[in-house]
Amino acid sequence: MTRSSVRIGAGAGFSGDRIEPALDLIEHGGLDYLAFECLAERTIGLAQAARMQDPKAGFDPLLESRMRRALPLAAPRGVRIITNMGAANTRAAAAKVTQIARELGPSGYRTAAVTGDDVLDLVRAGDYPLIDREGTSRDLGESIVSANAYLGAAGIVQALEQGADTVITGRVCDPALFLAPLIHELGWASDNWDLLGQGTVVGHLLECAGQVCGGYFADPGVKDVPDLARLGFPYADVARDGSAVLGKLEGSGGRLDRMTVKEQLLYEILDPAAYWQADVCADFRQVRIVQEAPDRVSVSGGKGQAAPDTLKVSIAYHDGYIGEGQISYAGPGAVARGRLGIEIVRERLRMVGAKLEELRCDLIGMDAVDQRGMAGDPAEVRVRITGRSADEASATAIGAEVEALYTNGPMGGGGVTRSTRRVLAVASCLLPRDLVQPRVTMEVA
């Protein structure tokens, strides 16, 4: 029943990604599967907040528009869709897809929801050490909004075995969206660590979609990339032994070569010998990357070791407010006037008694992102003053005091913007994996 190879495409590398390249892949890519990776670290917390306002909300806001365009193209071609667009309400997302399938035609269309990642009750009931800072989950107390475990491929594999045309998940390890169809189609064992390691390499290369095809790569004159407005998304042909050939559609923009693949392989990796996933601890050190033809690159040699006995959990929690104000200065003396503006606002915030835990003052154009300490006078600077407070009024005072520089500050300030936002921060802990089980529910249109 297993086949000799499977072709998987990437349909999105983040929640707001372009849709056309995904549709092109479905129509012209000869795909077996298309995976949309749409869940950033904070997304579930934000989605959970939306769900508390409306019990039918809490999944990716673009799910409906994406699926309305993708499903009618994918269904007749037998392209199965896998996505984490379920966010904080996977069941509601699956219901929405089923509704779209009913409206747009394909009868008998099967949509699976993979749940089990929501571990809020477990985390609230327990006390787990945080892995990225001091303290424990209990210290976050009532401020916790959501807690989701990074599931592996198992739930998705189960859904595919049950014949799902589309599989919707919440939080899963990003590469698992790609690893699952490989396990399902190629008959890989759940303890064949080298195959799972190589499959993770493939998933890791695909999960950011356009990035492996020359997105986030261009540096004019040094690393040129053609036609980025029409950047193509990648697909991979993966054989039973795990070896893969990456490609993109002929005529699409971008470039796919050893340079783009190397950059993506190492993207957001810490120790390349131990890339921890729910399914495997992958080892990228022996990966071989070979240009086979223009825009065709083979990738092999990923290895792996046994999966960890814990799962990473991402906890979103309310963490006060951040207020910000910006104002621009230009012409001779711009830097000095910007610095004077900053001094005035600092003093004013003390005078009005703003309770700030942290205040940061930048001159954009001088030192806001640059860490090298470059000298020289720019043509313009933009003052940016931002601070954190437990208290909304104190955070809002920052923008108000920057705005007041118009009539009370240095000459020639312009273009004030100001904002106050509630902060949703993320912390992480580990849970024993036997406490977390994926569940599959199927809806048929």
Place this chain on the structure above:
Amino acid sequence: MSRILREIAHVRTGDKGDISQIAVIALREEDYPLLLSSVTPKRVAAHLAGLSPRLIRRYDLPMLGAVNLVLEGALRGGVTRSLSLDAHGKTLGAQLLDLPVVPR
């Protein structure tokens, strides 16, 4: 005039929580030894003087002609808490490109 890193390598920057990660990849295989001697944690820390990471680790990947720099505690609490304009630290790798290249 001495050469800069941009002439021998390309970079990609990512983040994980409060950790910034910069992959530095040799453009030509033969320049890998030069990359190793130039991109040391100590020289990176001195070049990005405005950062104050707890620790910089370097993982060498000879098969890829690359090193992976892991800057722990470099992102002021990480993207969800940082007050930085570039909370992800995505611009850091590009700032490394004018690091002067030095032979061993």
